[in-house]
Amino acid sequence: MKLFIIKFLAVFMFFGISSVYAAEPSANSMHQEETYKAQPLGEMMQGFLDSTGVSALLNPSPDELNAHGHTMSDFHKTWGRVIMIIITFLLFYLAIAKGFEPLLLLPIGFGGLLANIPLAGIAGDDGFLGIIYHMGLANQLFPILIFMGVGAMTDFGPLLSNPKTALLGGAAQFGIFGTLVGAVALSQYTTIFDFTLKQASAISIIGGADGPTSIFIATNLAPELLGAIAVASYSYMAMVPIIQPPIMKALTTDAERKIKMTTLRHVSRLEKLIFPIMVLVLAILVLPDATPLIGAFMFGNFLKESGVVDRLSDTMQNALINIVTIFLGLAVGSKLAADQFLVADTLAILALGIVAFSVGTAAGVIMAKIMNLFPGHKINPLIGSAGVSAVPMAARVSNKVGMEYDRSNMLLMHAMGPNVAGVIGSAVAAGVLISLFK
Amino acid sequence: MKLFIIKFLAVFMFFGISSVYAAEPSANSMHQEETYKAQPLGEMMQGFLDSTGVSALLNPSPDELNAHGHTMSDFHKTWGRVIMIIITFLLFYLAIAKGFEPLLLLPIGFGGLLANIPLAGIAGDDGFLGIIYHMGLANQLFPILIFMGVGAMTDFGPLLSNPKTALLGGAAQFGIFGTLVGAVALSQYTTIFDFTLKQASAISIIGGADGPTSIFIATNLAPELLGAIAVASYSYMAMVPIIQPPIMKALTTDAERKIKMTTLRHVSRLEKLIFPIMVLVLAILVLPDATPLIGAFMFGNFLKESGVVDRLSDTMQNALINIVTIFLGLAVGSKLAADQFLVADTLAILALGIVAFSVGTAAGVIMAKIMNLFPGHKINPLIGSAGVSAVPMAARVSNKVGMEYDRSNMLLMHAMGPNVAGVIGSAVAAGVLISLFK
Amino acid sequence: MKLFIIKFLAVFMFFGISSVYAAEPSANSMHQEETYKAQPLGEMMQGFLDSTGVSALLNPSPDELNAHGHTMSDFHKTWGRVIMIIITFLLFYLAIAKGFEPLLLLPIGFGGLLANIPLAGIAGDDGFLGIIYHMGLANQLFPILIFMGVGAMTDFGPLLSNPKTALLGGAAQFGIFGTLVGAVALSQYTTIFDFTLKQASAISIIGGADGPTSIFIATNLAPELLGAIAVASYSYMAMVPIIQPPIMKALTTDAERKIKMTTLRHVSRLEKLIFPIMVLVLAILVLPDATPLIGAFMFGNFLKESGVVDRLSDTMQNALINIVTIFLGLAVGSKLAADQFLVADTLAILALGIVAFSVGTAAGVIMAKIMNLFPGHKINPLIGSAGVSAVPMAARVSNKVGMEYDRSNMLLMHAMGPNVAGVIGSAVAAGVLISLFK
Amino acid sequence: MDTNLVIEGAKFMLLGMGTVFLFLILLIVLMNAMSVIIHKFFPEPQTDLSASTVNSQKNHKTIVAAITAAITHHRQA
Amino acid sequence: MDTNLVIEGAKFMLLGMGTVFLFLILLIVLMNAMSVIIHKFFPEPQTDLSASTVNSQKNHKTIVAAITAAITHHRQA
């Protein structure tokens, strides 16, 4: 041991000798301008007390600015922050105890908690939440990367084996556009809401039940509403087992709920391989504005189905999507600062979001009933609700409700078709909105 | 369940009350300037039809610009894009059905597909391909990170046990410089090519048969040719089993092909540990301009051989290199836009690339024959072709051709020496080119 | 095979025909301004020789600038670089042969090696070390991400089961502030040191024995000293088994060293889940300036303890922290350029760092002795030294020294309490320093 | 000159739902066409299935062999 | 008008150590309070433990079953 210390001291000596050689004054060793100003201890203590969170929450400084450099109301500096912090605790509770989409609500909630800390400026341009936000959310890269990973996790087999169920995923998009009309109507004729067409569009996309799509569109059309939209979107996706069943039951008869669907045909590997390219080419021809989302999704899916780049596909589904999920969640959470979230708009967004979800669910179910008016294999309308996407939970709900009425009726795989079609449908709807505001 | 809904509504109420407190007008709730302009439905439909891909491909707008803000010819806006999309399909076919370097050709191809979508601007500065390009390819970070991972995957043992085979990896660089002379000669005296010295250098490096080195140099010397150079480089690396054998057989006699090489000596761990540092120090002394590439490569190798940071080495070889491969591929693909790829230069690059590859292969084989003129253990000239690098495929080709003539002649490990020396040789050649253009 | 070649040639033809269609002159095919200037071969050779590392080290160009665009002394261009390269070799030796924190010292050392290469400019703004530095170290993102990962690896159970041991982790911070006073005193009254208050603070934080905290504070308060501070911090953390035992033994009696501590009580999952939130809320109320560090740490810990996002927690502890460790190490290493490291300050930093470490160790041990003056369960003072953090090595040292005197005395889990409290304590101390210089 | 947002919203709905259904109907047509074409011209080789079964059997046997070797080794030790 | 750095350093120490101890003492108080509250109002269900044991036993059994199946298979083969 002693020998070792001697060795180490020798290294020290070496540094020493080296340093002596470095005799010329260098830029580093010059005494820097001292930015620190001495104060009497009393003032210093007072200054320190003023910099505690307790003081900042009770006696906010009038010149404290928000993350965007704007002034904030006193409410947003004080109770607003306390309320927001309590709201993030509720998100934690829902995520952990109730299992509400914890993968996103925990990082979003924690980001919101950090964003509401006074004086620290964590969500500001120099804070780490702000840095992460600008790194990948302001430019919409994170939702795109998430979409790649989700694409690599998606199996289009059930849709390919029963293509016509795609229509259910189309009908469910009525949740988006119906809510859009409702939102602008209430904005125009009442004083309840006051949304621009852009904002209403960004909100209505919650009805698409796709987190990344919602975040992508919100960042694009109404970044000031991003926090509320993301929270509403993921919360409602988590609440699918609560929101959907009553609607599904109200719109179907007992006989309809017991419809058994024919077994799905086998889908060849080649079909699955060509499908992502086919969808992308169709999007190119019909709606190029939807191709960033659809392209990213189909990129992930194509890599998986190719079967020759498993290491890339695995990384997309694991390390990459996990890292991006952490960053995306924190960045979205940075938009939960009190002065941005505790506004009347948020309540309106939450209300419109659940309307959008419900309308989408109903539209999917009704579409199935309409399709049953035509000849051909009958569709169990319970799988219509899966068209909103919220993959794969909505499909599981279809299955569960179906089994309530006939324990031998396995609807899961049948519901996966409209479920993934709903993702495509929402991406198309998003493309239409982007296109209209260009 | 009902209890739960009540709880959730309570949260809602809470939001509501909070929002009421937030009574003062905030920046968010103020009505934003509406950027949307109302149009009659007919015009709107027309505008929407104009924004379809079909329309954009058939009647391109005269003021549509490319990713760099320059004007494009009508050909590049229409059939050019269609042709490029078909070319990316060919890349997919080669990667999936023929096993052509799918890890890079699939992401490159998909990036190319996305880059040729009209109106969407995915390869533009605000599109996600453009963002990824600027994040890590414009600044040459991605090829450096790939090199780190490749370094961590490389075993210099075979080279250390038979050092003189490094000369084969040197001779193969004649593929680079010979092609360079040819390219400038044809540019000077004919009208076939019209390359500057910089462009010719960037193209010739394809003969180095190292993807990251090619991309690094192309980004440095001729970014406008990056797409074609990268595609050529990876395509030819994938075609090594087709390109090399005829050349190898034409240049060797039957007796030469049956030469058996002496067994490789055991290499100690310490040798492998010191080797990367030794190469780097040599590069520092001889050619500092090669040290970014060689340094990154040897960093990865040194971490692996140190044996004390396996978790870093594993991450480099897996999560990190996979993520960067996805990004690098997409970013390179963004340079496959029709207006950049469908130019006469591309054909010239493809032609020069295969010449460079073939010359390098021949030079390696001939070098082995020259070395056999001197006394000492004889070298089987079939391992000379492995000097182009294309690790480890070229070494496998040497082995395979060798076994065609003598089933008991295992050349694989002997060929790994020139194979990895070829990587170093190409990095040195790249350093010379960077140095000359500084 | 031939068929295949024909197919490939068909692709070529296709390119060719496409290119012919692309007849109009494009920006790419126009001959670019040639930046290269022809020289006689002799001059070229001379120029090339001047661009070798040997020449740059022996005859440095007078107008060579450092990574920040400032002039350098001749010493720093020549022997300084050689010395620094040798120092990085010493770091490699310590990391590999002696097991000194290889996860960080290897990347830091290699970064230092690359940063001292003449002419290559790897640590400059366009070099890859410079790019990595600006990507995540200049903005302090990397240490924050490391802290998240470390948080996800930390178990607060031992602290929760014996809360009062947190005081030991507090006392050890005396190493920071005691050294701060000493450093400014020697700067004021002697000519040995010449540090500003900011610099002295950044140096003293080495006594916190937390790598990320040191790097975070150094980047914040004295980026010009970052290299030396990081190297000192990690070196001393690695030397804990050498530095601490003599101090621990000198300050304790034989009876004290044999004190057996009561078994730790079981800690419920809920306690572990609430703890990170509790610490963060306390930090918000008392010291918001400490919340970036504490928030990141507790985010990681909270995700782990939540038990519902294991895939995120695993990624944080593996892929993410490993990638960031590689980048952080290289970026820190880029600050080991001779002109920044081979200055008298470095020696002072190394000297002050070990003082800070020793004072912290002593303060922890003495605090335990003071606590034993009060009634209640006795604390073995050997666990006091673990309060400096250096998790988990300091706790292991406590255990090892304890077993030297009583082989049945297992102190490890008891020492983990002050060990993790030391991390919190250092983060609070860091927050105080940030707050005072705001 | 105020824009009637409701009418605009209705136009959005018309265009949006129209495009979504157009897209999905075209997709259904293409999926059906692809299925017909692939089953006619590129039928999935039956051997594929058996190949993968063979493969998994092979894996299975490898595991069994490893375990047996381990046990044998243990008995001998 | 020169600042006496030593006095400033001493003030830093006072504030710094004061804050660190204040923070940790509050934390100790909170930890103790939390422990009391949780053990009183949210005692950890004993079933949790047995549940996890059952779970791990289940895993264990699965492994054993797999090995046995493998061996049986091997003997039959």
Next chain:
Amino acid sequence: MDTNLVIEGAKFMLLGMGTVFLFLILLIVLMNAMSVIIHKFFPEPQTDLSASTVNSQKNHKTIVAAITAAITHHRQA
């Protein structure tokens, strides 16, 4: 005053191939020197090999023990 690119290219080749060979020849010399020095002064301890064998044997035994335990457990159950 036009540059003759071919001559420039030839110079590049000369310098380039020269540097590549110079570099690799120096590397060969260094590799041989290193080999001699390391085998003379830092011979690889033979124990290393056996240590790793012991280690892998240990691993092997652990696996065997685990399997045996599993089987015993299963028989008893």
